[in-house]
Amino acid sequence: MTQAEQRPLPVPQPESDFYWEKCRQHELWLRRCNECQQAYFYPREICPHCFSRNTAWVKASGRGTLYTYAIVYRPPTPAFRDRVPYVVALVELEEGPRMPTNLVGIEPDPARIKIGMPVVVDFEDVSEAISLPVFRPANPA
Amino acid sequence: MVKSLQDQRIAIVGVDESDEIGIVPNKSPLQLHAEAAYNALADAGLSIKDVDGLLTAGPFSTLVVAEYLGIEPRFTDSTSVGGSSFVIHLAHAVAAIRQGYCRVALITHGESGRSARTRPPLFQGLPDSQYEVPYGIIGAPVRYSLACMRYMHQYGEERTRQALAEIAVATRKWAQLNPKALMRDPLTFEDYHNSRWISYPFHLYDCCLVTDAGGAVVVTTEEVARSCRKPPVWILGAAEGHDHNMISTMPDLTRTIAYRTGPAAFERAGVTHGDIDLAMIYDSFTYTVLVTLESLGFCGPGEGPDFVAGQRTAPGGDFPMNTNGGGLSYTHSGMYGVFLILEAVRQLRGECGARQVMHKKDKSQPAKIALVHGTGGSLSSCGTAILARD
Numbered sequence: 001m002t003q004a005e006q007r008p009l010p011v012p013q014p015e016s017d018f019y020w021e022k023c024r025q026h027e028l029w030l031r032r033c034n035e036c037q038q039a040y041f042y043p044r045e046i047c048p049h050c051f052s053r054n055t056a057w058v059k060a061s062g063r064g065t066l067y068t069y070a071i072v073y074r075p076p077t078p079a080f081r082d083r084v085p086y087v088v089a090l091v092e093l094e095e096g097p098r099m100p101t102n103l104v105g106i107e108p109d110p111a112r113i114k115i116g117m118p119v120v121v122d123f124e125d126v127s128e129a130i131s132l133p134v135f136r137p138a139n140p141a
Numbered sequence: 142m143v144k145s146l147q148d149q150r151i152a153i154v155g156v157d158e159s160d161e162i163g164i165v166p167n168k169s170p171l172q173l174h175a176e177a178a179y180n181a182l183a184d185a186g187l188s189i190k191d192v193d194g195l196l197t198a199g200p201f202s203t204l205v206v207a208e209y210l211g212i213e214p215r216f217t218d219s220t221s222v223g224g225s226s227f228v229i230h231l232a233h234a235v236a237a238i239r240q241g242y243c244r245v246a247l248i249t250h251g252e253s254g255r256s257a258r259t260r261p262p263l264f265q266g267l268p269d270s271q272y273e274v275p276y277g278i279i280g281a282p283v284r285y286s287l288a289c290m291r292y293m294h295q296y297g298e299e300r301t302r303q304a305l306a307e308i309a310v311a312t313r314k315w316a317q318l319n320p321k322a323l324m325r326d327p328l329t330f331e332d333y334h335n336s337r338w339i340s341y342p343f344h345l346y347d348c349c350l351v352t353d354a355g356g357a358v359v360v361t362t363e364e365v366a367r368s369c370r371k372p373p374v375w376i377l378g379a380a381e382g383h384d385h386n387m388i389s390t391m392p393d394l395t396r397t398i399a400y401r402t403g404p405a406a407f408e409r410a411g412v413t414h415g416d417i418d419l420a421m422i423y424d425s426f427t428y429t430v431l432v433t434l435e436s437l438g439f440c441g442p443g444e445g446p447d448f449v450a451g452q453r454t455a456p457g458g459d460f461p462m463n464t465n466g467g468g469l470s471y472t473h474s475g476m477y478g479v480f481l482i483l484e485a486v487r488q489l490r491g492e493c494g495a496r497q498v499m500h501k502k503d504k505s506q507p508a509k510i511a512l513v514h515g516t517g518g519s520l521s522s523c524g525t526a527i528l529a530r531d
Binding site for chain 1: 290394
């Protein structure tokens with residue numbers, strides 16, 4: 001496999017090392033603000049809602065609902081040539097924030113995928129260091 | 142008596158593309174910048190020696206472009222926030238000229254979206270590289286289709302689908318009247334609905350072209366404009382803004398920051414929606430147009446499908462839009478915004494031949510007031526400008 005064909009993986013940054021380490025342990029953690037009480041995604045130390053520095057990590061329930069999705073047919077890079085059609089999605093987490101992800105465990109078919117459907121987190125181990133949080137339907141058909 | 146700079150109106154006096162647009166593998170992106178600059182200055186009747194302000198966007202900053210052109214600007218602006226940037230540059234040029242930072246501002250664009258031999262590397266530590274790209278949320282079609290799906294959920298899939306088709310078909314009709322457009326074959330509703338999926342809910346014909354093209358715009362004072370080759374097109378008002386970068390952080394997938402830039406530009410221009418003879422609305426995708434018309438306030442949330450129904454935006458319709466054939470059918474190099482300005486200026490000058498739009502209040506005269514609206518990033522940034530002839 002050439003460099004161009006390898007799936008692009010995240011390069012964790014100092015502020016996201018914890019997030020990716022928890023993902024590796026198959027846990028989803030969020031950053032939450034102790035001032036405005038809102039959880040947010042993606043993780044960063046200063047709250048994007050109120051700019052407070054009084055924020056902390058919290059473990060997410062892993063439950064949410066499908067906010068929107070798309071079914072990708074044309075591979076955006078050669079690395080995704082063997083994966084199409086695949087489902088990209090934004091999931092609205094129980095804690096409030098929306099996060100980008102893949103919807104798995106369901107056929108890539110608009111007749112089956114319903115916005116608003118309950119979903120739960122799962123983890124796809126893509127390398128030694130990286131496990132990607134993905135979501136699957138909470139109530140299998 | 143010469144008016145003070147602050148009191149002078151600011152005009153667009155020159156516009157043009159590179160010598161060729163479309164599929165141009167024999168020119169580098171910088172060549173496209175330079176050709177467009179050359180042609181736009183010729184259109185204005187000005188010399189490169191007159192240029193003392195430079196604005197550009199994309200992977201090449203004004204440092205690179207100014208050196209290539211052989212100029213030493215005293216006002217420099219590389220604001221690069223996606224395809225809307227060039228409309229935003231209009232606002233910056235107005236401000237800079239009024240403050241005396243420069244007198245003749247040149248806005249350039251050149252991009253080999255289709256034929257580039259090399260592309261800039263990505264910084265893999267950015268949030269989108271960490272949180273979107275690994276999932277295959279890569280490129281504009283995937284990102285914009287996520288927003289469109291949410292719109293369909295909120296406002297109805299069937300009527301949204303019909304609206305997207307209306308926009309694609311109407312835009313192609315305009316392209317058929319523009320010799321410079323790449324896609325000039327007829328496009329039927331059936332063709333639209335039968336076209337392959339790119340990223341569901343987007344068909345092929347929901348997506349813009351990917352071409353090679355350069356474009357440039359010359360902006361100057363009222364005083365200089367009076368000595369230029371062609372009648373001035375005034376920048377009546379302009380506004381800019383952005384509210385996110387990644388599609389996953391967009392506050393509302395069914396509304397862009399045009400909801401702020403639109404009213405601000407109208408207020409500065411002293412005109413209203415009903416005064417607009419021509420709308421040039423960035424059409425990276427059919428959905429971009431739909432969400433922008435609503436966000437600008439031409440209609441309410443969810444009313445876009447009714448607004449564009451019945452080929453209203455096509456030749457002969459009562460809301461002429463994207464009369465060059467748009468990013469969907471004329472050209473789309475990657476950062477398309479500069480071409481919106483080119484077409485608006487040509488329409489206001491009455492240079493558009495078979496596709497000429499007339500002034501609502503006097504059908505014997507060319508269009509008098511145009512709205513130009515750019516959208517960049519992942520529906521992230523917007524620039525709105527209202528332009529008018531005397």
